[in-house]
Amino acid sequence: MSITVYVPCDSSAVSLGANRVADAIAQEAQKRGVEIHIVRNGSRGMYWLEPMVEVSTDKGRVAYGAVKTGDVASLFDADFLNGGAHALNLGLTEEIPYLKKQQRLTFARVGITDPVSVEDYVAHDGYRGLKNALSYSQADIVKHVTDSGLRGRGGAAFPTGIKWNTVLNTPSEQKYIICNADEGDSGTFSDRMIMEGDPLVLIEGMTIAGIAVGATQGYIYLRIEYPHAYEILNAAIANAYAANYLGENIQGSGKTFHLEVRQGAGAYVCGEETSLMESLEGKRGLVRFKPPLPAISGLFGKPTVVNNVISLASVPVILDKGGEFYRDFGMGRSRGTLPLQLAGNLKHAGLVELAFGATLREILYDFGGGSATGKPIRAVQVGGPLGSYLPESQFDTPLDYEAFSEIWAVLGHGGIVAFDETVDLAQMAKYSMEFCVEESCGKCTPCRIGSTRGYEVMDEIVNKRDLDKNIPLLRSLCDTMLNGSLCAMGGMTPYPVLSALNHFPEDFGIKAA
Amino acid sequence: MTQTNIIQIVQNIVADLKDKPGALLPILHTVQNSLGYVPPESVPTIAKALNLSRAEVHGVISFYHYFRDHAPGKKTVRVCRAESCLAMGGKALESHVKTKLGIDYHETTADGNYSLEAVYCLGNCACSPAIQIDNDVYGRVTAESFNEILTEQSA
Numbered sequence: 288m289s290i291t292v293y294v295p296c297d298s299s300a301v302s303l304g305a306n307r308v309a310d311a312i313a314q315e316a317q318k319r320g321v322e323i324h325i326v327r328n329g330s331r332g333m334y335w336l337e338p339m340v341e342v343s344t345d346k347g348r349v350a351y352g353a354v355k356t357g358d359v360a361s362l363f364d365a366d367f368l369n370g371g372a373h374a375l376n377l378g379l380t381e382e383i384p385y386l387k388k389q390q391r392l393t394f395a396r397v398g399i400t401d402p403v404s405v406e407d408y409v410a411h412d413g414y415r416g417l418k419n420a421l422s423y424s425q426a427d428i429v430k431h432v433t434d435s436g437l438r439g440r441g442g443a444a445f446p447t448g449i450k451w452n453t454v455l456n457t458p459s460e461q462k463y464i465i466c467n468a469d470e471g472d473s474g475t476f477s478d479r480m481i482m483e484g485d486p487l488v489l490i491e492g493m494t495i496a497g498i499a500v501g502a503t504q505g506y507i508y509l510r511i512e513y514p515h516a517y518e519i520l521n522a523a524i525a526n527a528y529a530a531n532y533l534g535e536n537i538q539g540s541g542k543t544f545h546l547e548v549r550q551g552a553g554a555y556v557c558g559e560e561t562s563l564m565e566s567l568e569g570k571r572g573l574v575r576f577k578p579p580l581p582a583i584s585g586l587f588g589k590p591t592v593v594n595n596v597i598s599l600a601s602v603p604v605i606l607d608k609g610g611e612f613y614r615d616f617g618m619g620r621s622r623g624t625l626p627l628q629l630a631g632n633l634k635h636a637g638l639v640e641l642a643f644g645a646t647l648r649e650i651l652y653d654f655g656g657g658s659a660t661g662k663p664i665r666a667v668q669v670g671g672p673l674g675s676y677l678p679e680s681q682f683d684t685p686l687d688y689e690a691f692s693e694i695w696a697v698l699g700h701g702g703i704v705a706f707d708e709t710v711d712l713a714q715m716a717k718y719s720m721e722f723c724v725e726e727s728c729g730k731c732t733p734c735r736i737g738s739t740r741g742y743e744v745m746d747e748i749v750n751k752r753d754l755d756k757n758i759p760l761l762r763s764l765c766d767t768m769l770n771g772s773l774c775a776m777g778g779m780t781p782y783p784v785l786s787a788l789n790h791f792p793e794d795f796g797i798k799a800a
Numbered sequence: 801m802t803q804t805n806i807i808q809i810v811q812n813i814v815a816d817l818k819d820k821p822g823a824l825l826p827i828l829h830t831v832q833n834s835l836g837y838v839p840p841e842s843v844p845t846i847a848k849a850l851n852l853s854r855a856e857v858h859g860v861i862s863f864y865h866y867f868r869d870h871a872p873g874k875k876t877v878r879v880c881r882a883e884s885c886l887a888m889g890g891k892a893l894e895s896h897v898k899t900k901l902g903i904d905y906h907e908t909t910a911d912g913n914y915s916l917e918a919v920y921c922l923g924n925c926a927c928s929p930a931i932q933i934d935n936d937v938y939g940r941v942t943a944e945s946f947n948e949i950l951t952e953q954s955a
Contacts, residue, residue: 299924302939334926473882476923511866512922514935549822550829552864555920569824569850571863587821630925631887637926659888668883672920704925706887718886722920728863 289322290368293341293348295398297330297483298515299476304355305338311359312340319363329484331398332638333385341380344370350377385654390616391640392624393601394477397484403522405530408487414532416606420495421540428499429455432602434610436622441467441558441595442670442699442775444621444688447602450592453582454500457590462502464493465567465586465593468509468516469551469558472671474630474702478596480638482509482516485600486523490546492599494533495606496592497544505546506586508563511553520548555672555726559774560593562728573730574774595700597626616642621687631668631704632658641686648682651705662707666791668715670699672722673779675786676712695786697779712791717745719783727776734777737768741784751796758797761788803841809834810842814849824850824860828867837868865917873908873915875953877901878932881918884925888940893929896943900950913954 294309295301309325316323330337336352340362349370351362358375365373377383391397400407408414420428433448454462466489470478481489493505509517524546527533535543549567551557557566561575564586585591601623605613614622621643627650629636634656641650651657651664658664666676675696677684684690691698706715723738741764747757765781772778792799813830817823827846831838838861847857861867879894898904901914908915924930927939931946938949 298937299927299939302924302927302930302937332926337927470923471921473880473921474884474925475921476925479923512919512932515937549825551866552825552829553866553919554864566825567822569822569860570856571860628925630884631928636928672883702925704884704887710887715883715886718883725865726920 289324291324291326291343292368293326293328293343294338295330296327296402296515296519297337297480298513299334300330300337300339301515303334303337303353307356308338308340308354308359311356315359315363321363321368323368326401328400329397329402330480330638331380331386332394332480333383333635334637335635336377339377340367342368342370346370346379348380350380350383351375352377385635385637385639388654389640390624390642392604392613392616393481393488393597394485394626394638394640395604396488397480397638400485402484402486402519403526405487405526405532408485412607413487413603414491416603417491417495417532417538420498420606421538421542425455425499425501428495428606431605431610432499435605435613436610436617436620437598437601437605437613438621438688439595440597440601440625440700442472442697444698447594447598450582450594451496451500453580454502454590454592457583459590461504461587461589462500463586463589463591464496464500464502464505465560465563465591466493466505466507466599467558467560467563467593467595468507468513469563470513470596470700471510471555471558472673472700472702474668474704475628475671475700476630477626477628477638477701479513479516481596481600482513483519486516486520487527488600488603489520489596490523490527490533492602493546494537494544495602496594496599498542500590500592502592503543503545505544506567507546507548508551508557508567509548510551517548517550524548554728555722556728556774556776559776562774563593564591571728573728574776576773597700618642618644618685618687619689621689625686625698625701627686627701627703629655629703629705632660632664632707633705634659643687644685646683646685647677647703650686650703651682655703655705658705658707660707660709662709664705665708666706666710666712666787668704668706668783669702670697671702672719673697673775673782674699674702675782676715676790677786678790681790695782697782712787712794713745713749713796714794716784716787716795717742717749719780719787720745723776723780731771731773731777733768733771734773734780737764737772737777738780740764741768741780745784748795754796758788758795801835806835806839806841807845810839810845814846818849824852824857828861832867835871837871840869874913875934876915876917878917878919878922880920880922880924880928880930880932882921882925884921885929888928890929893931893941893943893946897931897946900947
């Protein structure tokens with residue numbers, strides 16, 4: 288029997304040379320006449336160890352990393368195919384503390400299975416949620432999701448069950464499920480990891496959503512910056528159709544669900560749900576007024592569920608193990624787990640899925656290992672480009688939607704970007720305004736004009752001109768953007784700007800208030 | 801490529817895709833994938849097939865950063881300008897890339913080999929700073945490794 292070797296196809300692993308490593312292993316095996324079977328799995332999310340190669344042994348999977356093409360011959364010499372000792376040997380993958388300390392529910396299979404194999408997916412508890420869902424009434428499926436306490440993981444944290452219930456109870460011949468895969472927040476990559484590492488869990492979640500609310504068509508709106516995810520998703524969808532997990536009469540249930548991937552075109556604002564629907568309809572991605580809610584009048588004017596990748600990918604485990612199982616993780620009104628993405632200046636950047644409630648400090652130091660440069664971490668931006676900058680004094684805040692809201696910060700999509708002491712927060716504030724200039728859809732004045740004026744004022748401030756006049760002007764402008772913008776683009780750009788100003792006034796050339 | 805050829809290609813794409821719900825973006829993507837850009841002369845054909853005005857089609861093309869109305873270089877280099885990359889020396893890398901290629905954003909090198917664009921996040925934030933050349937993403941890029949990548953790409 289041939290030995291199975293795993294080399295990730297995840298695009299971050301590939302960005303570090305995983306494809307070349309896979310080729311080198313295949314060639315070396317052929318040269319030595321050894322029969323091996325290479326599986327291109329997702330990433331385990333320990334990116335400082337990528338490309339991380341795993342080998343199946345009697346004791347479990349043994350990891351080696353970070354592997355370069357030049358290491359391959361010596362790995363064969365060290366009998367790595369049987370878990371042999373080598374400088375890069377990391378021991379049993381499951382025993383690596385970074386992984387062992389996590390609570391992986393949504394990411395349970397990522398890095399373990401062949402992402403596009405339905406057979407492998409089913410062998411690892413896949414499609415159990417759908418099986419249960421097919422035996423429940425629509426209302427009972429929605430009830431499980433409501434009971435789980437799942438809130439939208441895209442950033443807005445709206446209760447998923449309530450959204451589904453609205454769509455279920457809005458009569459219409461045609462309804463839609465949209466997966467928002469326009470993961471544009473910098474510092475986030477969990478959606479990408481799911482789509483590249485376990486796309487079938489997303490497909491299953493969307494199918495369950497369709498059955499729950501009576502929608503027969505789903506769209507995954509995927510950002511153009513993710514070409515690998517596009518290929519893997521399409522391969523997984525084709526396999527799901529072939530295995531009758533998509534299409535007509537799914538598994539003989541009489542239920543129908545069709546799924547198609549649509550690509551965005553580089554507009555950050557299309558991650559906003561109404562702008563996304565405009566884009567799917569073939570228009571400029573201008574934000575719509577709400578109401579009407581998308582759940583009542585969404586895509587093409589029909590009732591539509593719009594959920595983030597992680598929200599939908601969390602549905603299968605909820606339907607498999609029950610809403611209560613999921614709800615038992617977490618704290619307060621933040622139930623279940625949140626896949627955190629550790630990014631920027633951290634020694635151990637990667638994916639950490641944990642129940643809500645751990646503190647930022649634990650994440651940054653126990654998991655992240657402190658800064659990559661070895662200098663003190665000075666600021667952390669949580670929740671993407673529209674999230675606040677947090678100073679060291681706030682690192683003990685628990686990761687919980689309400690606790691973050693209390694300190695005027697957001698968890699957003701769970702992205703955590705760390706900066707060392709070389710960061711200039713005034714420059715970062717200026718950058719936030721510049722980003723808003725680039726990405727504003729232009730529909731509302733506070734965002735369109737406010738960001739341009741904000742960029743000009745920040746330019747004055749970083750050059751230390753007329754601070755007495757310009758700082759109050761910046762605050763006033765942020766107030767207008769916060770309260771007057773149509774969506775989070777203009778409405779939340781003040782978060783990074785004002786948090787930088789309030790917590791790091793010295794970078795703006797002023798003394799603390 | 802002659803104008804007649806371009807129109808022919810666009811007509812075929814439009815005929816294939818025009819009946820999809822919300823067909824405009826899929827059509828524009830397919831046109832850009834085939835030709836490298838969305839030629840202005842293709843706009844009337846697309847508009848007519850979808851029963852839109854030319855202004856509406858032009859409006860959509862110009863709204864999205866990704867669509868372009870002129871031919872790019874043979875390869876497109878995208879440099880991530882987002883926060884995670886900034887935290888890891890993205891600014892210095894950006895300057896290096898511009899100097900090395902001798903162009904600014906939205907420009908193409910004189911030999912027509914490379915176009916340079918900014919991108920806001922490639923989802924490679926655990927391996928910052930990151931760049932993309934066509935569909936290939938590169939992580940933990942330094943000035944030296946960028947030079948090596950260019951040599952590799954030119955080979």
